[in-house]
Amino acid sequence: MSATEETPPIPETPPGAAREVVLRTEGLTKRYGVRTAVNNLALEVRRGDVFGLLGPNGSGKTTTLRMLLGLVWPLAGSISLFGENMASTASRRAALKRIGAIVEQPSFYPFLTGPENLHGIATFAGMPDNATTRARVSAVLEQVGLAERDKDSYRKYSLGMKQRLGIAAALLNSPDMMILDEPTNGLDPAGMVEVRALIGQLATSGVTVMLASHLLHEVQQVCTRVAILKEGNLLAQGAVSDLLATSSGVVIGFADAEQLPRAAGALLQARDAGAVWLRDVRYVLPEPGAWTPPGGWLLRVDASGDHSGEINALLAGQGIYAAELRRSEGNLEQYFLALTGATNGMTAPASAAAAPAMPQGGQA
Amino acid sequence: MTQATASTATAPAIQGNAFTQTVRLTGWVLFSARRRIMSKVLGGVLLGLFVVIVALVVVAYAVTANSPVNEQNCTSAPVTATESSGGGTTVNGPPPEQCQPLTPAEQQQVRQQRLESVREPVTFPNSLALAGGYTTFIGLILLTILAGAVVGGEYGTGTIRLWFSRGVGRGQLVAAQVIALVLLALLISAVMLALGALVGVTIGPLLGGTLAALPAGSIGEILLYWLAIALTLFAYAVIAFFMATLGRSTAAGIAVPLGFFLFEVIVGPILVAIGMLFQGTTGEIVRHIPDWFLSPNTSYLVSRASESPIALNSVEGNTLGLPHALFVVALYCVALIVLGLVLTQRRDVTD
Numbered sequence: 001m002s003a004t005e006e007t008p009p010i011p012e013t014p015p016g017a018a019r020e021v022v023l024r025t026e027g028l029t030k031r032y033g034v035r036t037a038v039n040n041l042a043l044e045v046r047r048g049d050v051f052g053l054l055g056p057n058g059s060g061k062t063t064t065l066r067m068l069l070g071l072v073w074p075l076a077g078s079i080s081l082f083g084e085n086m087a088s089t090a091s092r093r094a095a096l097k098r099i100g101a102i103v104e105q106p107s108f109y110p111f112l113t114g115p116e117n118l119h120g121i122a123t124f125a126g127m128p129d130n131a132t133t134r135a136r137v138s139a140v141l142e143q144v145g146l147a148e149r150d151k152d153s154y155r156k157y158s159l160g161m162k163q164r165l166g167i168a169a170a171l172l173n174s175p176d177m178m179i180l181d182e183p184t185n186g187l188d189p190a191g192m193v194e195v196r197a198l199i200g201q202l203a204t205s206g207v208t209v210m211l212a213s214h215l216l217h218e219v220q221q222v223c224t225r226v227a228i229l230k231e232g233n234l235l236a237q238g239a240v241s242d243l244l245a246t247s248s249g250v251v252i253g254f255a256d257a258e259q260l261p262r263a264a265g266a267l268l269q270a271r272d273a274g275a276v277w278l279r280d281v282r283y284v285l286p287e288p289g290a291w292t293p294p295g296g297w298l299l300r301v302d303a304s305g306d307h308s309g310e311i312n313a314l315l316a317g318q319g320i321y322a323a324e325l326r327r328s329e330g331n332l333e334q335y336f337l338a339l340t341g342a343t344n345g346m347t348a349p350a351s352a353a354a355a356p357a358m359p360q361g362g363q364a
Numbered sequence: 365m366t367q368a369t370a371s372t373a374t375a376p377a378i379q380g381n382a383f384t385q386t387v388r389l390t391g392w393v394l395f396s397a398r399r400r401i402m403s404k405v406l407g408g409v410l411l412g413l414f415v416v417i418v419a420l421v422v423v424a425y426a427v428t429a430n431s432p433v434n435e436q437n438c439t440s441a442p443v444t445a446t447e448s449s450g451g452g453t454t455v456n457g458p459p460p461e462q463c464q465p466l467t468p469a470e471q472q473q474v475r476q477q478r479l480e481s482v483r484e485p486v487t488f489p490n491s492l493a494l495a496g497g498y499t500t501f502i503g504l505i506l507l508t509i510l511a512g513a514v515v516g517g518e519y520g521t522g523t524i525r526l527w528f529s530r531g532v533g534r535g536q537l538v539a540a541q542v543i544a545l546v547l548l549a550l551l552i553s554a555v556m557l558a559l560g561a562l563v564g565v566t567i568g569p570l571l572g573g574t575l576a577a578l579p580a581g582s583i584g585e586i587l588l589y590w591l592a593i594a595l596t597l598f599a600y601a602v603i604a605f606f607m608a609t610l611g612r613s614t615a616a617g618i619a620v621p622l623g624f625f626l627f628e629v630i631v632g633p634i635l636v637a638i639g640m641l642f643q644g645t646t647g648e649i650v651r652h653i654p655d656w657f658l659s660p661n662t663s664y665l666v667s668r669a670s671e672s673p674i675a676l677n678s679v680e681g682n683t684l685g686l687p688h689a690l691f692v693v694a695l696y697c698v699a700l701i702v703l704g705l706v707l708t709q710r711r712d713v714t715d
């Protein structure tokens with residue numbers, strides 16, 4: 001598969017697949033000493049979902065994945081995987097047999113070759129005989145593009161090759177669900193595209209995928225549903241399309257920089273006066289290559305694009321005329337930043353006072 | 365990457381129950397142990413050192429065979445009394461020795477005695493004692509290093525995650541590791557005893573030794589000897605297993621058991637000496653603390669197992685007793701395996 005191939009669209013409801021819940025956590029909690037890594041987490045993943053677990057560093061993503069995989073014991077709460085209660089040893093082992101996973105970086109025996117490592121996993125996984133195991137190992141190595149390096153020991157692999165071998169290992173037992181922690185970590189751009197395509201193919205074939213990633217644009221590209229964590233708490237969970245709908249907005253630029261704080265003040269006043277559709281007003285920097293107004297900042301109004309006309313009328317009523325007013329489709333990064341209270345240096349809170357100074361490195 | 369759907373469609377069914385999976389996992393632990401560079405180095409050291417020792421015996425034999433016997437046959441002269449100036453008699457110092465050169469026949473006899481003592485350790489069945497003693501020292505150290513590397517390496521490389529996240533039971537992994545250590549201990553001691561026997565039936569006769577017929581019951585004794593040596597190796601490997609599990613590292617799995625081995629060797633005699641300084645119960649207690657160390661008990665079992673009918677070793681003068689030795693060795697093994705199992709079962713895997 002070429003790196004430039006389009007990632008196939010992932011249906012939010014795969015055709016022919018029952019949408020039963022394959023993973024459900026309730027009240028899942030984990031503490032390390034006095035630090036709460038995961039707090040009262042309730043997740044629901046349905047068959048065929050490509051489910052993204054998002055959150056800044058230390059938000060509890062990896063701890064959550066570890067609990068799902070039986071590596072870390074929860075302090076409280078329950079995990080149900082394929083209907084099996086993970087608190088029971090036998091049920092946990094039965095459920096985990098149906099999972100393919102990479103947690104953090106892939107782990108293999110460095111002195112063995114890729115095929116030998118996979119052979120070990122396959123042997124344990126209970127493949128019926130050596131011939132079948134060899135065939136399966138060859139198939140997955142071919143699938144991830146490592147067939148040519150089958151004589152090299154794992155320690156000689158590049159980071160990207162190690163990641164590919166991890167994916168091959170996860171595919172080995174033809175899992176019903178893949179759990180991937182930063183699956184594109186260490187891959188070159190072409191490799192990233194390939195992994196995204198692979199995830200799409202898996203989802204299309206009915207495999208449920210759960211992935212944790214920092215790469216928000218990647219998650220937006222491949223995931224159908226996401227959960228956003230911060231400091232162990234679940235901030236949001238839902239279909240990507242639903243979350244993006246709530247982060248769509250209107251971007252406004254002014255030929256006169258002095259009109260920017262006036263416009264911000266007018267919109268904030270309207271919000272405070274009861275315009276509930278107007279969720280927030282922020283200063284934002286233009287995207288690279290876009291028109292840059294005097295002063296550098298644009299005004300972003302968090303509201304459905306359907307309200308563009310009302311916004312224009314409201315400003316015009318105050319004698320403020322926009323040089324540019326356009327709808328801005330929401331993206332996961334904006335939603336994530338707004339939800340977690342983080343900033344990427346590209347936004348600033350709006351106020352009726354003067355617009356803030358341009359950040360260092362910002363566009364003029 | 366190629367299409368995912370194609371390969372998932374042809375994927376084989378997963379088979380195997382917990383027992384067969386544990387057997388497979390044991391096989392995997394042994395395979396991964398064999399494929400380590402460390403195993404090859406340690407195996408080379410084990411065999412190479414033994415070859416060096418045998419070669420040294422051969423050299424010593426050649427030197428002895430070609431050296432002149434310079435000893436003289438000395439006898440003490442009769443005590444003579446001399447008159448002193450005071451009129452009494454005194455004895456003037458120790459009686460002088462009268463030495464005669466050995467006759468050629470006597471020289472030949474002395475040389476043969478020396479050659480006999482040199483070639484005896486490499487002549488069967490005494491060569492088994494050489495191999496056994498070598499294995500319970502060098503083999504023990506090397507298996508301990510290997511055990512620490514195999515168990516600790518699972519944490520160091522993170523492969524422990526690989527197993528547990530695939531539904532491998534934690535008890536299954538511990539069982540596989542322990543079984544693998546048992547098999548390695550049996551294998552190493554069997555190979556070394558076989559090598560000892562081979563040396564005994566080849567090098568010994570080459571040096572003029574004679575192979576006597578084995579007394580009845582010898583096979584049973586050799587088998588017991590083998591098991592006792594394997595148990596000694598296994599007991600220290602279990603310490604390595606436990607420490608590697610506790611410390612989640614290869615370093616802990618290697619350093620602590622070897623340190624304990626040295627501790628026993630050094631501290632045991634010191635405690636006995638200190639105990640001699642005290643009278644009564646205190647002295648008794650201090651003197652008997654080393655009885656609860658591992659090394660004296662494994663040594664007892666090895667000696668006891670090879671005491672008769674070949675008489676490779678002897679427990680004469682050793683007061684430990686078979687029940688005590690068996691109990692202490694079993695206590696170490698069982699307690700450390702159970703503790704290792706509990707640790708593995710209960711702890712989070714965050715490596």
